[in-house]
Amino acid sequence: MRIQSIDGFVARCEARGVEREVSLFLMQDETLAPGDFVMVHVGYAIQKVTPEEARSSWELFDLALAAEND
Amino acid sequence: MGADAATWLARIRALDLPPRIRIMNVCGGHERAITLAGLRAALPPGVELIPGPGCPVCVCPEEDVYEAIQLARHEDLVLLAFGDMLRVPVNLPRREIRTLEQARAAGADVRPIASPREAVRIARAEPRRQVVFFAAGFETTMAPVAAMLLEGIPDNLSLLLSGRLTWPAVAMLLDSGRPGFDALVAPGHVSAVMGAEEWGFVVERHGLPVAVAGFTPVSLLAAFYSVLRQWVEGRRFLDNCYREVVHPGGNAAARRQLRTAFEVTDANWRGVGRIQASGFALRPALAAADARRRFPSHADTSRKRVGQMPQGCDCARVVLGQIYPNECRIYGRPCTPRTPVGPCMVSDEGACRIWWSGGVRERRERAAG
Numbered sequence: 001m002r003i004q005s006i007d008g009f010v011a012r013c014e015a016r017g018v019e020r021e022v023s024l025f026l027m028q029d030e031t032l033a034p035g036d037f038v039m040v041h042v043g044y045a046i047q048k049v050t051p052e053e054a055r056s057s058w059e060l061f062d063l064a065l066a067a068e069n070d
Numbered sequence: 071m072g073a074d075a076a077t078w079l080a081r082i083r084a085l086d087l088p089p090r091i092r093i094m095n096v097c098g099g100h101e102r103a104i105t106l107a108g109l110r111a112a113l114p115p116g117v118e119l120i121p122g123p124g125c126p127v128c129v130c131p132e133e134d135v136y137e138a139i140q141l142a143r144h145e146d147l148v149l150l151a152f153g154d155m156l157r158v159p160v161n162l163p164r165r166e167i168r169t170l171e172q173a174r175a176a177g178a179d180v181r182p183i184a185s186p187r188e189a190v191r192i193a194r195a196e197p198r199r200q201v202v203f204f205a206a207g208f209e210t211t212m213a214p215v216a217a218m219l220l221e222g223i224p225d226n227l228s229l230l231l232s233g234r235l236t237w238p239a240v241a242m243l244l245d246s247g248r249p250g251f252d253a254l255v256a257p258g259h260v261s262a263v264m265g266a267e268e269w270g271f272v273v274e275r276h277g278l279p280v281a282v283a284g285f286t287p288v289s290l291l292a293a294f295y296s297v298l299r300q301w302v303e304g305r306r307f308l309d310n311c312y313r314e315v316v317h318p319g320g321n322a323a324a325r326r327q328l329r330t331a332f333e334v335t336d337a338n339w340r341g342v343g344r345i346q347a348s349g350f351a352l353r354p355a356l357a358a359a360d361a362r363r364r365f366p367s368h369a370d371t372s373r374k375r376v377g378q379m380p381q382g383c384d385c386a387r388v389v390l391g392q393i394y395p396n397e398c399r400i401y402g403r404p405c406t407p408r409t410p411v412g413p414c415m416v417s418d419e420g421a422c423r424i425w426w427s428g429g430v431r432e433r434r435e436r437a438a439g
């Protein structure tokens with residue numbers, strides 16, 4: 001997801017129009033700023049990623065959802 | 071990475087492959103991507119892709135699920151669990167309450183959550199009630215649970231912990247002498263947290279090819295090509311085909327937090343048994359947050375089939391990669407996502423559920439060998 005704003009260990013993140021609060025508590029060794037992309041698992045950023053990587057993860061997520069809904 | 075899926079497939083086809091080679095994955099996300107993208111059919115016939123122990127909900131001890139159900143029913147508390155845990159059945163007769171979902175229907179306060187952050191929020195919102203978070207998961211989920219604990223949780227929140235490490239299950243398979251696979255694709259998200267180096271033992275101690283993969287068809291195909299080429303050329307090394315996310319050493323802060331919050335213990339895997347050094351337990355400093363200490367035990371070891379998979383369910387063999395999901399005797403009849411018999415058909419990360427969602431509707435007999 002893409003970081004929009006950071007307040008302490010909490011970031012507002014966005015991906016494809018979905019906004020979420022994400023914890024940065026596991027990212028304490030990284031310097032993060034709005035505009036950076038992070039991989040999010042159960043509400044926590046677990047790694048910094050490139051924009052391309054963020055995009056492909058989301059494509060896969062969409063595929064999975066499509067399969068569930070048929 | 072550069073190359074696209076067709077290029078990787080062409081490279082794989084150009085290899086002088088043995089008649090049969092089995093590549094195991096140990097991640098529900100990998101299995102889902104493989105199945106949805108139809109990678110099995112795209113690969114040369116002798117290349118088998120075997121889903122292994124990649125579903126934490128599937129191997130979560132039956133006695134822990136039982137304990138959670140009894141806590142929810144017999145103590146005055148709110149029981150929280152990740153959503154796909156709610157429908158996992160324990161081994162009780164059909165007329166009794168066998169899942170957290172049924173406990174909820176019978177009046178217990180059971181709530182599905184998607185993040186440890188929600189557990190903290192709910193406990194803060196209801197300070198006068200006890201809240202128990204039944205937390206099952208692999209390293210990728212346990213790191214956030216560790217973060218939650220270290221950031222500080224309210225006094226009324228406690229944990230029924232069922233965290234597991236991924237690599238010891240693979241080590242157990244390899245040490246058994248009959249691992250059932252010739253090469254390993256290592257899990258991307260687990261490695262993002264723990265570092266790819268964790269999988270070095272597969273190469274060093276057992277001489278099998280390993281590659282870490284991400285979750286796109288391209289990343290998976292790159293990893294398949296890597297291990298197949300290693301096999302063909304007689305070379306063995308730990309390859310990383312997910313460099314965008316898996317950095318050397320993983321996420322050091324997350325690993326530190328895991329170490330601070332938890333110690334590693336021997337642990338039970340449902341249907342599989344005890345695996346050495348494969349479980350997370352709360353460190354003594356965090357013992358106050360242990361639901362097992364806060365509430366009396368509701369364990370009942372006189373129950374039939376305690377700790378096992380449900381009757382007739384072959385999940386244990388599916389989890390260990392000994393059979394494919396549709397080789398279970400009751401795959402599709404009666405076991406489906408709507409009427410799941412075993413946890414592998416309940417969880418999003420269970421191989422049976424993934425195959426069913428991916429359109430595999432036919433049961434098949436186990437081929438000899």
Ligand code: SF4
Nearest residue numbers: 385398405412415422
């Ligand atoms: S098909 Fe159902 S019963 Fe059979 S192994 Fe899978 S989950 Fe268990």
